[in-house]
Amino acid sequence: MTDPTVVAFYLPQFHPTPQNDEWWGPGFTEWTNTAAARPLYRRHAQPNLPGELGFYDLRCAETRADQAALAQMHGVQAFAYWHYWFGGTVLLGTPLRRVLASGEPEFPFCVAWANHSWTTSTWTGVPRQGAHVLIEQTYPGDDDHRRHFHHLLPYFEDPRYLRIAGRPLVYIHQPSSIPDIERFIELWRSLAAANGLGDLWFVGEAWEQDIAVGSVDRTARFHRPTSLPVRRGPLHRLERRALGRPVFRRWEDLAARALALSDDEWPVLLPNWDTTPRRGRFGTVLQGTSPEAFADLLGRAVRRARSLEDPQVVFIKSWNEWAEGNYLEPDRVYGRAWLEAVRASVSQDSD
Numbered sequence: 001m002t003d004p005t006v007v008a009f010y011l012p013q014f015h016p017t018p019q020n021d022e023w024w025g026p027g028f029t030e031w032t033n034t035a036a037a038r039p040l041y042r043r044h045a046q047p048n049l050p051g052e053l054g055f056y057d058l059r060c061a062e063t064r065a066d067q068a069a070l071a072q073m074h075g076v077q078a079f080a081y082w083h084y085w086f087g088g089t090v091l092l093g094t095p096l097r098r099v100l101a102s103g104e105p106e107f108p109f110c111v112a113w114a115n116h117s118w119t120t121s122t123w124t125g126v127p128r129q130g131a132h133v134l135i136e137q138t139y140p141g142d143d144d145h146r147r148h149f150h151h152l153l154p155y156f157e158d159p160r161y162l163r164i165a166g167r168p169l170v171y172i173h174q175p176s177s178i179p180d181i182e183r184f185i186e187l188w189r190s191l192a193a194a195n196g197l198g199d200l201w202f203v204g205e206a207w208e209q210d211i212a213v214g215s216v217d218r219t220a221r222f223h224r225p226t227s228l229p230v231r232r233g234p235l236h237r238l239e240r241r242a243l244g245r246p247v248f249r250r251w252e253d254l255a256a257r258a259l260a261l262s263d264d265e266w267p268v269l270l271p272n273w274d275t276t277p278r279r280g281r282f283g284t285v286l287q288g289t290s291p292e293a294f295a296d297l298l299g300r301a302v303r304r305a306r307s308l309e310d311p312q313v314v315f316i317k318s319w320n321e322w323a324e325g326n327y328l329e330p331d332r333v334y335g336r337a338w339l340e341a342v343r344a345s346v347s348q349d350s351d
Helices: 018-024 031-037 061-073 094-102 141-156 181-194 234-243 251-258 274-283 289-308 337-346
Strands: 003-008 076-086 087-092 109-113 132-133 167-172 201-207 216-222 247-248 267-268 284-287 311-318
Touching: 003 109, 003 216, 018 132, 018 289, 031 216, 031 274, 061 076, 061 094, 076 094, 094 109, 094 141, 109 141, 132 247, 141 181, 201 267, 216 311, 247 251, 251 289, 267 289, 289 337
Parallel strands: 003 076, 003 311, 076 109, 109 167, 167 201, 201 216, 216 267, 247 284, 267 311
Antiparallel strands: 076 087
């Protein structure tokens, strides 16, 4: 009986970039939407503001060190940095580049390729129907795949890089979007072998009933709150129109699905969900969440993982996705309670 590896997704959208300055205005970061959020209905817990880490800038080494120390103290064993590669253009890459260059913090990490286009609805409340593309995700072919691999090779070679069964873990957000993904994975496996890595451990994310196609080693099953049942009826529709309310989903519905997994699937678990800081009345709010409810769900995931023989990973979405409401970092209401939920779950008696 072995403990699973607990990995939290890590959003690097907390430092200004030239592209974001152009698209959204000077100084735009994830904090812009987070701090501007306002309650949209009675007892709506907005804005959610950071606690002891403050409104940090991820270019700061001290912030990255403090994050790693908090994570390690509470049972999070690695960060999966969202990685944005667009045919040779890398966005939001500064924090991880500095982690690599400095050798600090001494904390495991891996990359999760967020292989989707950015549109005007990606980071703000512009309705999807009226969105336009800011930067398109393209797949030019093998030469681009080779450039992408060699861009990441120094990270794969770093002794801190997260390995499963001795193989560097590569997470793919939308595997079914990659044309001929079998060819892509075969190519990266051959490049890994040629560069002394042995092999890679591929994880493909699947939403609801979608299958993570291709020769991935594991599927990570993520049940998005937007896929859950929504309260229907004319009164609800009139309320939303008149009051500008978001769509509500229930934690109980999410928890009931989250661990409905096959033995070769790994869970992606949410502590909370509220996208109104980004999307306003077009957002979705998960009701009934709490650190205690999250601790119960995570505890069940840990016990499930311990019952299985193969290597197991439990993904948490996310460490710091503040404008989607899914974060573990301390806030001004709960303090460290979300982190304490992780520690309680992963340190529970294995019996």
